[in-house]
Each structure stands twice: as C-alpha cells, then as structure tokens.
Amino acid sequence: MVFAPEEMLLIAGAPTLRRTALDRIAANRFPAYAAALATYGRALQQRNGLLRAIREEQADRAELRYWDKPFLDAGGEIVADRLALLAELARPLAAAHAEIAPDEAARSALGLRYETNAPAAAGESPRAALARRLAETAEKEAWNGSTLVGPHRDDVSFTFDGRDLAAFASRGQQRTAILAFKLAELDLLTALDGRPPLLLLDDVFSELDPERRGHLVRRIAGLPQTFVTTTTLDDLDPALLEIATTWQVIGSPAGAALADPVTAR
Structure with a gap:
C-alpha cells in the first residue's frame, strides 16, 4: 500500500x-469484483460503439439488447459491492480519523458518500435502478x-458531517x-488476509501539524513493515528511530539517487 504526494488529488481531483x-479495495474484498469490472468494461465498450453507429444510422437499436444484459448484471454487481464496501469502511475510517486527529474527529465525522447517477428507490436493487435509468436515457x-448512466460515471465524496x-x-x-x-483500507485488508500489507508513506508529514504527525507516527509504529520517506528525521518519534533502519538518500552529480549504508541518527 502506498501513500504518495499524488494521493492528494483523491479528494479534489x-x-x-x-x-x-x-475498485482496488473492492477487488481485494470481493472475489468476483474484478471479473464483474472486466465484463462491465467490455459491455460498455460495445454499447458505446453501437450507440455511435446508431447515431450515424449504421446500426439498429435492437442490437443493444445483446449487450444490455451483461452491462446491467455486472453494473448492478459493481454498485452493490461498492455500497457494501463503503459500509464496511465506515467504522475503520472513523477510528483512523480519531487516531490521527482526535480533536477534529470529536467535532466532525469523516465519511464516504457514494454518488450514483442511478439511485435506487426504496426496495429497488442497484441492477433494477440501472435498468430503469438506462430506459429513461435511451x-x-x-x-x-455514448452510455450516459452506470458505475463508470459514479463518484465517491469524502465528507465531514455530510459536507x-x-x-x-x-x-x-x-x-x-x-x-x-488509507489506514482504513490497511485495517480492512489486514482483517481479510490476517497480516497487514507493506505500507509505503512518501512525504507523508508535509501539511500536517506537529500533533497530527505525532499521532500518525504512533499509529504506524506498531506495523511490522512500513517504509517512510521524509526530508527530516525531526518528524519521527525518537523511540521509533531506535528500532527503525534508516537510510539517507543522496543525489549524485549525474542525477541518480544513491542510498548510503545504514546510518545512525
């Protein structure tokens, strides 16, 4: 598992x-998810090709029916699994937020909200909702x-108290x-596999105040395999440095990165 600077685009990107x-988490959580995603992708590609041909009057709408079934079956499964996954992540997400930023967590509840273009009515399955919307947008x-509804157009929002x-x-x-x-994902994968995945945190401390840095360091200190890159060791708890292996990465004149042998602080 990786946290890199580009992860900052996850909320506003x-x-x-x-x-x-x-999808990455769901593929680990649900055995059939990756296959459903692949089936959906193929059906979507074929539907879009037919819709372009229909627009140019080179195909008949009846041809869409062949691809509508795999599109709806796989699409309904994807949405159902995504919703189930968000429900499972709710508790570890709140717990991780409280560990890193306890004051903020006491004021605002961090959540994830699924935003679908085919919302289900009461008692309606995701597949039935998608079928209804497909008919409405025909x-x-x-x-x-092009196909205007489906999980390929859905979104997920990070929220504080619903905002x-x-x-x-x-x-x-x-x-x-x-x-x-990320920590909620790590906890979920650990529960599934029985052991935590390797965690890589790249430039993780920037834009965090000292208190949150300390909380994060204490949170990851108990993990068996964690790699952290930082521009200064001052961000890390001295007790953690005592048990950690530390390398200093130096840029060479040619621009390559060289790692020094293990160094003491």
Missing part, C-alpha cells in the same frame, strides 16, 4: 481517481452516441482524511 481507489444516449471536503477543507484536513482512508 477527477472522479476516476476515486473510482479507481474504491433517446439521449442514441443522440450522444463535501473538496468544497471547503484545507490541505491539512484533506491530507488527514486521505491518510485515514
């Missing part, structure tokens, strides 16, 4: 980044030449929320 992050799809963090949160708050999300 394009929806595809959040879908990809959710004319517009033919005019646009989207992308709209108001500071960089430090966003970083805290993303770190809590």
